[in-house]
Amino acid sequence: MAGLPLILNHGIGTAFAYQGNRPVSADEFLRDVLLLAASLPDRRHIINRCANRYRFAVGLAAALLRQQISLLPPNLTPGMIEQLKSRYPDVYCLADGAIEPSTLDTIAYVQPSGGAVTAQTVPVLPATQVAAILFTSGSTGQPVPHQKSWGALVGSALAEIEGLGLKARRGMILVSTVPPQHMYGLESSVLMAMQGGLTLYSGRPFFPADICAELEALPRPRGLVTTPVHLRVLLEAMAEFPPVDFLLCATAPLSPQLAAEAELRFSASLHEIYGCTEAGQVATRRPVATPEWRTLSGISMRQDEKGTWVKGGHVETEVLLGDVIELLGPDRILLHGRTTDLVNIAGKRTSLAYLNYHLNSVEGVRDCAFVMPGEQEDEAVTRLMAFVVAPGITAETIMVALRQRIDSAFLPRPLCLVESLPRNETGKLLRRTVEDLVARHAMKVE
Numbered sequence: 311m312a313g314l315p316l317i318l319n320h321g322i323g324t325a326f327a328y329q330g331n332r333p334v335s336a337d338e339f340l341r342d343v344l345l346l347a348a349s350l351p352d353r354r355h356i357i358n359r360c361a362n363r364y365r366f367a368v369g370l371a372a373a374l375l376r377q378q379i380s381l382l383p384p385n386l387t388p389g390m391i392e393q394l395k396s397r398y399p400d401v402y403c404l405a406d407g408a409i410e411p412s413t414l415d416t417i418a419y420v421q422p423s424g425g426a427v428t429a430q431t432v433p434v435l436p437a438t439q440v441a442a443i444l445f446t447s448g449s450t451g452q453p454v455p456h457q458k459s460w461g462a463l464v465g466s467a468l469a470e471i472e473g474l475g476l477k478a479r480r481g482m483i484l485v486s487t488v489p490p491q492h493m494y495g496l497e498s499s500v501l502m503a504m505q506g507g508l509t510l511y512s513g514r515p516f517f518p519a520d521i522c523a524e525l526e527a528l529p530r531p532r533g534l535v536t537t538p539v540h541l542r543v544l545l546e547a548m549a550e551f552p553p554v555d556f557l558l559c560a561t562a563p564l565s566p567q568l569a570a571e572a573e574l575r576f577s578a579s580l581h582e583i584y585g586c587t588e589a590g591q592v593a594t595r596r597p598v599a600t601p602e603w604r605t606l607s608g609i610s611m612r613q614d615e616k617g618t619w620v621k622g623g624h625v626e627t628e629v630l631l632g633d634v635i636e637l638l639g640p641d642r643i644l645l646h647g648r649t650t651d652l653v654n655i656a657g658k659r660t661s662l663a664y665l666n667y668h669l670n671s672v673e674g675v676r677d678c679a680f681v682m683p684g685e686q687e688d689e690a691v692t693r694l695m696a697f698v699v700a701p702g703i704t705a706e707t708i709m710v711a712l713r714q715r716i717d718s719a720f721l722p723r724p725l726c727l728v729e730s731l732p733r734n735e736t737g738k739l740l741r742r743t744v745e746d747l748v749a750r751h752a753m754k755v756e
Contacts, residue, residue, distance in 0.1 A: 313434040314464045316343070316371055319480065319507030327364045327503070327510040328483055331527055334364065339371075340430035345422030347372035355401040357381045357394070357414065358491065364512035365406045365419050366490040367500050370442075374435055374460065380442040382491045384453050384734070386412075397455075437461030444493050446587045456588050465624030466590045467501035469606040471508075473594045474558070474581055480507040482555060483528050486514060486535035487521065492736050493587045494560045498535050518547035531555040534576070538564040539737035542676060545571055553577045560585070561736045563663050565670050569597040584645065589620050589629040593643060605641045613637065617649060634661065653682050653694065655719045668715040669696060674703040677731050679739055680722060683748050696722030697747060699730055726751055 317336060320326050325333035346368055350356070356378045360366040373380050381401060383390050391414055394401055403412070406419035435441075441460040445453040471477060484503055488495035503510035511528065515521040521544060525532060533556030536544075541559060545568070557572055557580035569580050584603055585591040593603035605611065608623025618635040621628040634646040647661030665680040677699040698708060705725045712721060732743040 343371040347375040355398040357403040360406040467505040471506040482531040483509040526552040537737040672711040693723040
């Protein structure tokens with residue numbers, strides 16, 4: 311792969327993106343990219359914080375043309391900013407909203423203006439060019455950087471399009487509730503549009519009514535890229551939904567019940583993506599049809615005493631996955647939860663993912679998280695805790711239902727009812743937020 315185009319499969323006269331309800335042609339996108347690239351400072355590293363997905367894509371592409379590496383951290387807390395500045399001293403930030411006081415050099419995204427749009431030549435970039443450095447979410451500890459070449463990102467997008475059967479959906483508009491700075495959001499709402507002839511949507515609707523209104527305002531075909539947490543809230547909040555042609559979920563386990571309800575009410579098939587920041591996308595499935603996952607084109611797995619390794623396709627270096635995986639065949643797998651989620655109580659083993667699945671399946675439970683707190687000196691056996699969002703339901707009612715589903719050794723002691731769980735914008739619970747939650751509960755008990 312000597313060189314790969316910046317965008318692919320976008321025909322003349324078709325929309326590359328929608329800025330609100332206004333279609334943007336591929337030529338207009340390329341013009342905006344060239345104009346922004348010419349205005350960027352001469353640096354090596356850029357943090358693209360544009361919330362508008364179209365502007366994010368323009369910024370990503372402009373940085374590529376200037377051979378700048380896009381840093382995509384999970385947050386921009388003061389501590390994270392200092393880590394980034396220490397590791398990448400020349401880093402600067404591109405933002406499209408109000409610029410808050412920060413120790414980062416920050417420039418405002420200004421909509422390029424260059425007169426009438428004329429046909430643009432699609433730039434070709436070296437496959438080996440470092441395009442981005444993405445960071446793990448911190449759900450299992452400190453965020454860790456992972457470098458991605460342009461070839462790996464393009465390969466990932468093309469494999470996803472093939473694995474999800476989207477080659478026949480050219481022109482479909484992708485509405486996403488996930489930020490483009492996240493690996494899933496980058497792959498499934500930006501790169502799939504750039505490489506697969508799909509159409510990028512600039513917005514990121516958050517509230518259920520806004521998601522439905524923005525979908526309704528767009529022409530079909532249209533698809534929704536979201537997370538299980540966002541999807542659950544959406545289904546609970548709205549009585550009617552605009553029909554869509556495709557649903558995609560990732561970042562957390564999705565129960566078959568939730569998937570089936572989503573398919574019924576949106577009148578579309580729902581697919582899941584399994585992957586991680588380290589490897590990118592690995593496998594897909596349609597949960598209402600099968601619990602099995604199919605690996606993407608070129609992906610292969612092997613196992614040893616350390617766990618399951620993945621390589622091939624767009625995965626440039628072999629990666630040890632953080633999940634317990636059962637290999638069913640060359641391209642078929644089952645997931646059994648995170649390796650860090652495995653628990654052993656009184657000689658019995660299970661995973662937190664398995665327990666969360668059954669707790670989430672209890673009627674009335676909107677969100678939940680089993681937690682294994684640190685061992686206490688005065689306890690012979692460590693007890694699991696569970697935090698549950700279930701308005702109008704008592705803890706006793708939930709426990710009665712849970713006893714019908716899981717072994718008594720894994721029943722949470724205690725089960726804590728809370729108004730909400732402190733999930734981040736992609737629906738994940740970070741380790742430090744879980745530790746804070748446990749600590750706050752302990753203070754109340756004392």
